[in-house]
Amino acid sequence: MHIAEGFLPPAHAVAWGVASAPFVVHGVRSLTREVREHPESTLLLGASGAFTFVLSALKLPSVTGSCSHPTGTGLGAILFRPPIMAVLGTITLLFQALLLAHGGLTTLGANVFSMAIVGPWAGYAVYALLRRSNAPLMVAVFSGAFVADLSTYCVTSVQLALAFPDPGSGFLGALAKFGSIFAVTQIPLAVSEGLLTVLVMRLLVQSSKGELTRLGVLLTRKQSRTETEAVAR
């Protein structure tokens, strides 16, 4: 999903940067608040960032005969909400842009938008919906991580199709082309990411019950009802 350095026309690069900036600024604020109010969560925040680091470095072969990598953003979005994941994802993308020549500074805005904003939000939305309809925790976690991963690559396809419409068939033609490169390749990888996120969540349930309860991932039935009511109000 990394659009390479210089591979988006300047106007597109600026537009995606402008679109991403408020999310990242808001995320930095949520992150500082979280660390100030709950210093004990710093460690788990680090672990969520680390999960993204590992997964976005893992290039895996896929059914289309090409390689791609998961994003690892679903876990942090489920644990700490999407705004904080916007920051952690941006840090990962910056590391790759500066040291690995993977992605780039001019395309950072677009890459942040797909991997650190849309992915976490889409994944979190699916997770929250499933949880609210009383789906088992691990089903919701798997679906959230799967959607976070796949939606990121769909956004990248849209971004490239907008910048490089097909001369004959226009935006849709280009979308089909980029979609077949990114989205189809990504389906099995999104399954892998879902399974790995479930694995980490299982380890967290075993090791960090208190923390998960505070973050609202583990709820008693009564609590979950009052929380839903509070949101409805």
Next chain:
Amino acid sequence: MSRNTKINLVLLFAVAALAVLPLALGLGDHKKEPFTGADAEAETAITELKPDYEPWFSPLYEPPSGEIESALFSLQAALGAGVLAYYFGLRRGRRQGEQRALDREGERRAPERRAGSAPAGAAGKPAAERD
């Protein structure tokens, strides 16, 4: 092996199988260069759609060879894996430490309780302690 560990191993095995199957089934054989990165394929697609497109900015730093690049990628993965391992190791250690402290506390308390339940001499005292 506990049931939990078994499920975790099955999850890991499934991920490994998903990664190995495309290779084992030769799903990249129809390509000139099998299993290239999707990001690079997208770059090729861009030059197909717009042959005159020139990237207008180049990376500030580019790893000089594929080896250096893969070294940096492994560094990224190692950093992440290290932090994750630290987290779970610390949690496990803390839990064991807490358990041990609880056990020790229990041992310290046990003789007292036995003494307290003895009726002779200390009437009323256990009740006060309970408060």
